[in-house]
Amino acid sequence: MPDEQPAESDALLECLSLLTRYYGNPYSRESLKSGMPLEGGKFTAEVFIRASERAGLVCKVHKRGISEISSLVVPAVLLLNKRKACILTEVDHSKGIAKIVMPETGEGTRSISLEELEAFYSGYVIYVREKHRYDRRTPQKLNVKSRHWFWGTIIGSWRIYRDVLLASLLINIFVVASPLFVMNVYDRVVPNQAFDTLWVLAIGAFIVFSFDFILKMVRSYFIDLAGKKSDILLSSIIMEQVLGLSMKAKPTSVGSFAKNLQDFESIREFITSSTVTALVDLPFTCIILFVIFMLGGPVAIIPLVAMIIIGLYSFLIQEPLKQSIDKTLRSSQQKNATLIESLSGMEALKIAQAESDIQYKWEKSVSHIATWSIKTKLLSSSATSFSAYVQQIANIGMVILGVYLISEGELSMGGLIASVMLSGRCLAPMAQIAGLATRYNQSKSALDGLNQVMAMPTERNDERDYVNRPDLKGSIEFDGVNFAYPEQEIQALRDINLKIKAGEKVAIIGRIGSGKTTIEKLILGLYEPEEGAVRVDGIDLRQINPTDLRSSIGCVSQDITLFYGSIKDNITLGANHVEDSQLLEAAEIAGVTEFANKHPNGLDMIVGERGQNLSGGQRQSIALARALLMNPPILVMDEPSSSMDNTTELRMKEQLKTRCQGKTLILVTHKASMLDLVDRLIVVDSGRVVADGPKDQVHAALKQGKLKID
Numbered sequence: 001m002p003d004e005q006p007a008e009s010d011a012l013l014e015c016l017s018l019l020t021r022y023y024g025n026p027y028s029r030e031s032l033k034s035g036m037p038l039e040g041g042k043f044t045a046e047v048f049i050r051a052s053e054r055a056g057l058v059c060k061v062h063k064r065g066i067s068e069i070s071s072l073v074v075p076a077v078l079l080l081n082k083r084k085a086c087i088l089t090e091v092d093h094s095k096g097i098a099k100i101v102m103p104e105t106g107e108g109t110r111s112i113s114l115e116e117l118e119a120f121y122s123g124y125v126i127y128v129r130e131k132h133r134y135d136r137r138t139p140q141k142l143n144v145k146s147r148h149w150f151w152g153t154i155i156g157s158w159r160i161y162r163d164v165l166l167a168s169l170l171i172n173i174f175v176v177a178s179p180l181f182v183m184n185v186y187d188r189v190v191p192n193q194a195f196d197t198l199w200v201l202a203i204g205a206f207i208v209f210s211f212d213f214i215l216k217m218v219r220s221y222f223i224d225l226a227g228k229k230s231d232i233l234l235s236s237i238i239m240e241q242v243l244g245l246s247m248k249a250k251p252t253s254v255g256s257f258a259k260n261l262q263d264f265e266s267i268r269e270f271i272t273s274s275t276v277t278a279l280v281d282l283p284f285t286c287i288i289l290f291v292i293f294m295l296g297g298p299v300a301i302i303p304l305v306a307m308i309i310i311g312l313y314s315f316l317i318q319e320p321l322k323q324s325i326d327k328t329l330r331s332s333q334q335k336n337a338t339l340i341e342s343l344s345g346m347e348a349l350k351i352a353q354a355e356s357d358i359q360y361k362w363e364k365s366v367s368h369i370a371t372w373s374i375k376t377k378l379l380s381s382s383a384t385s386f387s388a389y390v391q392q393i394a395n396i397g398m399v400i401l402g403v404y405l406i407s408e409g410e411l412s413m414g415g416l417i418a419s420v421m422l423s424g425r426c427l428a429p430m431a432q433i434a435g436l437a438t439r440y441n442q443s444k445s446a447l448d449g450l451n452q453v454m455a456m457p458t459e460r461n462d463e464r465d466y467v468n469r470p471d472l473k474g475s476i477e478f479d480g481v482n483f484a485y486p487e488q489e490i491q492a493l494r495d496i497n498l499k500i501k502a503g504e505k506v507a508i509i510g511r512i513g514s515g516k517t518t519i520e521k522l523i524l525g526l527y528e529p530e531e532g533a534v535r536v537d538g539i540d541l542r543q544i545n546p547t548d549l550r551s552s553i554g555c556v557s558q559d560i561t562l563f564y565g566s567i568k569d570n571i572t573l574g575a576n577h578v579e580d581s582q583l584l585e586a587a588e589i590a591g592v593t594e595f596a597n598k599h600p601n602g603l604d605m606i607v608g609e610r611g612q613n614l615s616g617g618q619r620q621s622i623a624l625a626r627a628l629l630m631n632p633p634i635l636v637m638d639e640p641s642s643s644m645d646n647t648t649e650l651r652m653k654e655q656l657k658t659r660c661q662g663k664t665l666i667l668v669t670h671k672a673s674m675l676d677l678v679d680r681l682i683v684v685d686s687g688r689v690v691a692d693g694p695k696d697q698v699h700a701a702l703k704q705g706k707l708k709i710d
């Protein structure tokens, strides 16, 4: 995008949201924004294009004057000056008027003269069209296969690679310049002492070499440019996939998963100039071989045989090479898993005095990696040395055969020298290819790993038509829900039937591991039931966009995770446009202000990674403030006061009582004191609901031992 283009504001988000409604597949602003790399919390044209793809639209930015915009392409989005945007719904060039919608003003469609529009139009327009969607009647195999995430992106730079090929063709033709020069000097200049010819030849060679130099520089610049473009695109595709992964596909080990993603590095290396140049040059060896044949006749057989031998050797070592690279990769993933786990649990390790166990695991992985990487290095260097060896033998062979041919008058001295020089150029890419096999196998393993990641299910399903419900009221229903965590045989929830009215205050109690948190996770749409349905406002959660759902739920989870940044950053995490008054109110209710005020930086105090600079209770306060910030209709809290002292808890309870009015509250707790907040108790045991009713009744039944809990 050119620099002179003005930065856009959230007007673009509003425009996109309106357009999704226009095309009959409405998306809320929250769901369009979710997971997008917003600049200062705002939409840019690039983000607009990415988000529109999610909503089934295809958009492209063009630089066009108003007079160039045809009435056939509306609705289109016009980027206006001062970070504004509008939707152009009609344009009539003959009358000089247009109809626009400025979503920010909330005015609806209005007519405007083209002259007036031109005054604040930036010159950039986004054309929008609907992507064709196949319905379920279309058999899968008839579906046009969407682009492969990796190859599709690489092919996206085909124009650059076409130019690279063209440059390579010329470079490879120029290769013959030097041997031809030497041949002519030996055969024509030296015997006849033709100094004029020598100078003409020298000037010709100089010009060719200069072009060759320039072309080589340009070629590697273009290859690196294409590589950089692909790298940026691929990295963001991978990150978007990772952040969108569904919880059921959540990797079992963060460390090894992270290593898997880091291995993208080897793919990046593979698409840089040194590798691509060798690959591109390979087919041109045939041209050089042909030139050797023209100059030296039968001598060309020798480099041909040498090429076949080198190729065969490279092919034969592929399998063992692949195996050792795979083993190295897997062990490195294991090593990374150990590293990440021990770093994040360092305190627990020290307390349990388990350092030596970890040290042992670590050393085992390291020695395993060392063994296999030695094998990998040995194999790949054997390929390089073998190619050099074959190349030398080929040279000697050519000289021997050449001498016989010269003695029979079938070859000139210059012809032999030129052929030997050319054979070097012809075998060089082969030798490089042998070395490249290692890189190829490394990239292939990394690509296989990433292919698996890209095939994992994500939360956003393009084939699903979500119901657009950004404003949920808060009634919750579990209808015959059975659920087991991925790869677990035992069900965590069994035949759960519950109806919670909007605004109701409910506590879920039960013994450890009984399934309370699991019920919450299902309400949050983090997992889907195996059988039955979870409904919010009567809509099956599978029908609600996860972003819309979660923006209607304030959640304090059992394991509170804070991120590096200030207290303020952590409270407003994921909520970009928050008034200071909103932030202060949430901080006050949750008791954050109380401890933040004691610190010189107040709410700007840095909490450290995972909030390690704070106490457990302080972390809980921040999580509570985060949950209350956007005033959501549903609050889900899992032991929100487990680390708080009695006074703080009492204060928080009082604040929550007023704040929770009209909201649905689901409270998971072991603390009897917290039950003041609720009117209804649900008792869960071994994944089943064993009691459900008004608080006093259930309490009484529990006291009298009428409820049997295993």
Ligand SMILES: Nc1ncnc2c1ncn2[C@@H]1O[C@H](COP(=O)(O)OP(=O)(O)OP(=O)(O)O)[C@@H](O)[C@H]1O
Pocket (backbone or CB within 6 Å): 485, 486, 488, 492, 510, 511, 512, 513, 514, 515, 516, 517, 518, 519, 558
């Ligand atoms: N991510 C997970 N993967 C596999 N099994 C899980 C997972 N989380 C929980 N479980 C299992 O599901 C069951 C219910 O767990 P859940 O966390 O819902 O219990 P809980 O009632 O909230 O317990 P607590 O009071 O200790 O927090 C337990 O047997 C637990 O082992």
